[in-house]
Amino acid sequence: MVAEKLDSLLSGLAYLDALSRQGVARIARRTHRIPVERGQAIVRAGDAAVGVYFVVSGRVTTLAHLPEHGRKVLQIIGPGESFGEPFMFLDDPYPFDVLAAARSLLLFVDKAALVHEIDRSPGFAQRIIVGLSRRLEKDAKDARASALSGVQRLADMLLEEAGERDREAKPILTLPASKLAIASRLDLTPEHLSRILRKLSQRGLIRVDGPRVTILNLDGLRDIIGPMHAREGASQEAVALGDRPC
Numbered sequence: 001m002v003a004e005k006l007d008s009l010l011s012g013l014a015y016l017d018a019l020s021r022q023g024v025a026r027i028a029r030r031t032h033r034i035p036v037e038r039g040q041a042i043v044r045a046g047d048a049a050v051g052v053y054f055v056v057s058g059r060v061t062t063l064a065h066l067p068e069h070g071r072k073v074l075q076i077i078g079p080g081e082s083f084g085e086p087f088m089f090l091d092d093p094y095p096f097d098v099l100a101a102a103r104s105l106l107l108f109v110d111k112a113a114l115v116h117e118i119d120r121s122p123g124f125a126q127r128i129i130v131g132l133s134r135r136l137e138k139d140a141k142d143a144r145a146s147a148l149s150g151v152q153r154l155a156d157m158l159l160e161e162a163g164e165r166d167r168e169a170k171p172i173l174t175l176p177a178s179k180l181a182i183a184s185r186l187d188l189t190p191e192h193l194s195r196i197l198r199k200l201s202q203r204g205l206i207r208v209d210g211p212r213v214t215i216l217n218l219d220g221l222r223d224i225i226g227p228m229h230a231r232e233g234a235s236q237e238a239v240a241l242g243d244r245p246c
Contacts, residue, residue: 045097158221171218
């Protein structure tokens with residue numbers, strides 16, 4: 001990969017767009033390109049966090065090993081996103097595994113290069129702080145979502161995946177990982193997830209074609225979520241689908 005191409009990739013990732021052209025060029029000199037195949041381990045729990053990984057294409061999942069639940073998917077990380085910053089800054093090892101959920105391309109930037117740019121650019125440092133704050137906000141949202149029913153958690157995930165496309169009449173999205181990984185992420189069994197997808201399809205809210213999901217009724221999905229602050233807040237639509245908080 002030529003340097004110009006690497007510069008272009010870096011400048012479009014996460015908070016790196018806050019760097020000057022010269023800053024991106026300096027980062028590029030300390031960047032490693034890492035292509036991975038589906039199922040390949042990128043990080044293992046206990047590995048030292050000596051830099052940050054940026055996902056250019058594909059998807060990766062973070063997995064924890066829980067005594068009561070076995071392996072659980074914690075996060076699904078997609079293009080433009082990154083992982084490793086908290087452990088890198090704290091000099092802590094990774095507490096989870098990171099595996100490729102699909103054929104992916106990652107870029108790895110070492111800690112010294114990032115710290116050098118933080119020292120040079122207050123704007124870059126601020127962008128990193130904003131990015132980490134958004135992750136904390138998402139973690140808090142995920143914690144609230146644990147009080148929702150299964151169908152509400154799935155509806156919330158679909159709306160989040162739709163993102164800016166929810167302005168379209170019938171946004172089409174690709175599931176961010178395998179159904180098995182999504183079920184683990186949402187604390188559902190694969191069978192429960194399949195039942196929910198079938199019920200949502202039967203109600204005319206979505207259409208499922210393999211990994212592709214067409215959202216046919218955005219307002220209907222929003223109605224399912226309802227109040228997100230308490231277990232007893234299951235919406236009437238969720239109840240109508242035969243789902244309860246779990």
